[in-house]
Amino acid sequence: xxxxxxxxxxxxxxxxxxxxxxxxxxxxxxxxxxxxxxxxxxxxxxxxxxxxxxxxxxxxxxxxxxx
Numbered sequence: 215x216x217x218x219x220x221x222x223x224x225x226x227x228x229x230x231x232x233x234x235x236x237x238x239x240x241x242x243x244x245x246x247x248x249x250x251x252x253x254x255x256x257x258x259x260x261x262x263x264x265x266x267x268x269x270x271x272x273x274x275x276x277x278x279x280x281x
Contacts, residue, residue: 219265 226232239256242248 235256239248239253
């Protein structure tokens, strides 16, 4: 990470808009009001925002899954 990127992240820690968005998502999750498409858009944005590298897809194996 460059020093510029680190400085930007430090500034974003104090971003009230980001904190508000995360609080809204938490509240919506607790109330079970999350629309899957909206959640995916949020996660995509957050992933791009944090510049998180994509992980390669691993095939899911097994025959007993719980949701």
